[in-house]
Amino acid sequence: MNIKNNYSLKNYNSFGVEAYSRYFSYIGSNDEIKALLEWHNQSELPLLLLGGGSNVLFKQDYQGMTAVIATKGIEVIDEDQYYTYVKVAAGENWHQLVRWSVNNGYGGIENLSLIPGTVGAAPIQNIGAYGVELADCFHELEAIDIASGTVSLFDQKACQFGYRDSYFKSSAFGNFLIQSVTLKFAKQPHWIMDYVGVKACLSGQPITSKRISDCIIQLRQSKLPDPLAIGNAGSFFKNPILSSNEWHQLKRQHPKVSAYPQAGGAIKVSAAWLIDHCGWKGKRFGDAGVYEKHALVLVNHGKATGESLWTLATQIIESVEGQFSITLEAEPRLIG
Ligand SMILES: Cc1cc2nc3c(=O)[nH]c(=O)nc-3n(C[C@H](O)[C@H](O)[C@H](O)COP(=O)(O)OP(=O)(O)OC[C@H]3O[C@@H](n4cnc5c(N)ncnc54)[C@H](O)[C@@H]3O)c2cc1C
Structure with missing residues (x-):
């Protein structure tokens, strides 16, 4: 694990505000996650986990360790009559996962296209847009208890998903590192297309998850500022x-x-x-x-x-x- 001192976080938060972290590390593997948690427990300094930094505001410098979770991996692990189950490492980019899913014919998360950030952060606030939330296609996640190092599986109920909320954002705030998320993609997706702009964009076209994703991208680009530009x-x-x-x-x-x-x-x-x-x-x-x-x-x-x-x-x-x-x-x- 490579540790940097007094490191600028300007490129690690989508607001692009200047803030320094006393320590910083970029975590690319499960072994590095282990090393990070050992370091944290020995140092007794606070630990801030970051994915894409697209849902944080640094009001000040951070006097602890900021760790960017960048582990990769997308794997189809199971299927049954109704669903295909896909396990994804926390550091995968959320939007790239959406595009991977629609390009492979898996429906369910197309309405969540172009939401910035990582897969590991998606359950924290149960990301949602255009009538769909992560909870709608969530199967389970694997999280490490930061204090004890114990790895546990959390199902839908244990995650206590709510509107932009979960167990991890409320009562267990800061206690867990999410290592992977398993989604279930319905073999017969139930498409949500009732938003006015989505309906208009799709009119006259054969419906597919990919088409919906393309429309959502178009709509979002017309309404929301690109963090790389502003x-x-x-x-x-x-x-x-x-x-x-x-x-x-x-x-x-x-x-x-x-x-x-x-x-x-x-x-x-x-x-x-x-x-x-x-x-x-x-x-x-x-x-x-x-x-x-x-x-x-x-x-x-x-x-x-x-x-x-x-x-x-x-x-x-x-x-x-x-x-x-x-x-x-x-x-x-x-x-x-
Ligand atoms: C232009 C724009 C549009 C957006 N649109 C939407 C939208 O439509 N819907 C929506 O819900 N959100 C939206 N967001 C907010 C944001 O994209 C999501 O909340 C996203 O899930 C944040 O991911 P991140 O990796 O950037 O998380 P970060 O900002 O890096 O972290 C967010 C929180 O998650 C924690 N965290 C990150 N990774 C882990 C991990 N592996 N384990 C444990 N905790 C972790 C952090 O400590 C922090 O508390 C938008 C943001 C932007 C900039």
Whole structure:
């Protein structure tokens, strides 16, 4: 395992903010994972695991070890009447896995095309887009308990997946290193195509998982900034979930508010609508700003610091709270 000191993380977070880690290592094999955990337990310094760094905001330097998990491997391990099971190493790129699956005729994750980051991070917040979540095609994952080194399998129930949430993002936060994820691809995929843009893009074409993936890529490219061109972490805020009473009260005051009904009667309100309504879309303070095409996306126009992006996020939270009495929650992991 190669360890670097006082290492810049600018190229390891999609916001592209400058932050230094006291120690840094790039982990390419399961043996290196073992060595990393031994080093961590001996040093007693904090450990930050990173995949693609596309869901983190560094407000400060990190006073511990940052380890980028870059292990590779995609393997078909089993199949039955209904599913093909594919085990994928944590460091594989998520979007490349989606393209691998659609090119091989495996359906199920096509709606999750072009989500940046790694396979190992996908269960952390149960990534989701266009009506599909990781949980929909998840079989199990293999994770190492960082303190004891014990390897365990977690099935769907043990992962406690929720809306942009899981056991690993909530009660077991920071306790496990996800080493691999096994997905199950349905032999007769149930395609979700009811989003307006997806429907329009597909019209008149024979439907395949690959076609859907191509449309999702097109749509996302037209709406979201490419982190290589302009630093960002995708949606910065989660959509707030309101009870039916809270929703009716909001709707009475703001009849045009956008929302999506959830199972059990709760309502997911569009955080982008709330932020836009407060006038934040396209605002810029130095190099920290709100993307002009999407109010949910905070952007680094060049040299914004993590602290300045967080100051902007806090101002947005306060203004939405003031106007709607709703408290927005940040989606990325805040470091520092
Ligand atoms: C342009 C853009 C669009 C996006 N669109 C979406 C979207 O549509 N839907 C969506 O859900 N998300 C979206 N995101 C957020 C992000 O892509 C996902 O959350 C992704 O899963 C993060 O992967 P990562 O490898 O970059 O994770 P990182 O940012 O590196 O890490 C995220 C968290 O996972 C932990 N972690 C990483 N790897 C491991 C591991 N192997 N074991 C244990 N913990 C680990 C980290 O410690 C951290 O807490 C978007 C981001 C961007 C920049």
